[in-house]
Amino acid sequence: MDFNGxxxxxxxxxxxxxxxxAIAAARRGARIMAxxxxxxxxxxxxxxxxxxxxTLERVPVDIADEASVRAAVxxxxxITPAVDLLVNSAGIVSRGLFETTTTDEWERVLSVNLSGSxxxxxxxxxxxxxxNGRAVVNVASLASKRVSYTGGVAYTAAKAGILGLTRHAAFELAGDGIRVNAVCPGPVLTAMTKNATSEEDRKTVAAMVPLGDWLDPDDVAQAILFLGSPAARMITGTTLDIDGGLSLVTGSSYEAYRRARQ
Ligand SMILES: NC(=O)c1ccc[n+]([C@@H]2O[C@H](COP(=O)([O-])OP(=O)(O)OC[C@H]3O[C@@H](n4cnc5c(N)ncnc54)[C@H](O)[C@@H]3O)[C@@H](O)[C@H]2O)c1
Structure with missing residues (x-):
């Protein structure tokens, strides 16, 4: 995958x-708008x-605020008249149980994760x-299709919405030659998940993944770059699971899910 120019x-x-x-794309020659x-x-x-x-350009933005996004764009x-690939990765989690999820929490998570994208x-x-690239990759989640382990109902709903956004945008923007796809990562070791889990939780999760471990952020980055590259020129409106086989598993620890929220 060559992103030169x-x-x-x-x-x-x-x-x-x-x-x-950003690092993986830069290593392949891309100029980055961060x-x-x-x-x-x-x-x-x-x-x-x-x-x-x-080359990396810093673009401070609050994606939950459309005026801020407009100013950022x-x-x-x-700086540049054209963008070849947009990767929508910014997101947050919330951890409340369903009945204690406040309207504020619901709206904050939806506004960043779904409206922001x-x-x-x-x-x-x-x-x-x-x-020239005309590609978009939205970072959804395994939670888009199942239930979030790290987040709560607002996160699951927002991530499910990302798949609808992806499908619809792919359909409409195909006429402009713009491809829109989504990745659905399983558990990835990042600040988001480290802050929301204990060492013991992380061992439990690793044990549930058929390939036996958490994903590295770069595992997801490689799949994003594939979907965003000319190698995927006829792929649009689809989702790619990157989860070490976790979506194949039929059972998980419901008790641990509840314990983490009490
Ligand atoms: N880590 C996982 O296990 C996992 C699994 C599936 C999906 N995801 C999704 O991957 C994406 C990236 O998550 P991550 O694990 O890398 O998290 P992270 O917390 O490491 O990074 C998220 C980044 O988004 C930025 N951000 C948050 N709100 C923003 C806003 N309103 N405006 C602009 N920037 C904002 C943060 O500053 C941060 O730099 C998210 O959409 C997340 O839902 C993560």
Whole structure:
């Protein structure tokens, strides 16, 4: 997969899967537009990339706020007329049980994880249309199809929504040659999951994965780059599970799920 001469915009680029995707795309020659709400982390990322001689533009944004996304895309348009690949990776989790999930929590998780991906894709369409790559990869989750282990109902609902967004956008934007796909990662060791689990939880999860371990962020990044590359030129509207076989398993520890929330 060669990304030489391509511009890749990654939301959530400051951490975890987005960070790994930015690094993997840069190693293949891409120029990176790094979008994140964590401005300090973006500064560190910029310093790291500059030291490695790689071009990375810092684009601070709150993807839950459409005006902020519009301003971020305008800033990108001042740097480059075209974006070849958009990776929507920014996201958050919430951990409440169903009956104690507040309206605030529900709306916050939906607005970042679902509306945020919609705003970024919608605002980025004009730049994608004039790019050569014309690809979008949304980071959904195994929770899109099942139930989140780390998050709560709002997270599961938002991630299920990402698959609807992916299908519909793929259908409409096909006329512009823009492909839209989603990845559904299983458990990936990142700040998000480290903060939400104990050492014991992590061992339990690893034991449930048929391939025997948590995923590395780079395992997901490689699949994202495949879907975003010309190698996938006739693939659109689909989802790719990257979960070490976890979706094949029929049973998990319901008790551990409850215990983690009490
Ligand atoms: N880690 C997992 O096990 C896992 C599994 C399936 C799906 N996912 C999904 O992968 C994506 C990345 O998760 P991660 O594990 O790398 O998490 P992470 O916490 O390591 O990184 C998320 C990044 O998104 C940024 N972000 C959060 N809210 C934002 C906002 N409103 N505006 C701009 N940036 C914002 C954060 O600052 C952070 O840099 C998320 O969409 C998550 O739901 C993660």
């Amino acid at each position: 391509m511009t890749v915009a990654v939301t959530g680029a400051a951490s975890g899967i987005g960070h790994a995707t 979008l994140d709400r964590d401005a300090d982390a973006l500064e560190r990322l910029h310093a790291q990339f500059t030291a490695d001689g790689v 305008e800033a990108i348009a001042r 919609f705003y970024c894709l919608k605002q980025m369409v004009p730049l994608l249309k004039v790019g």
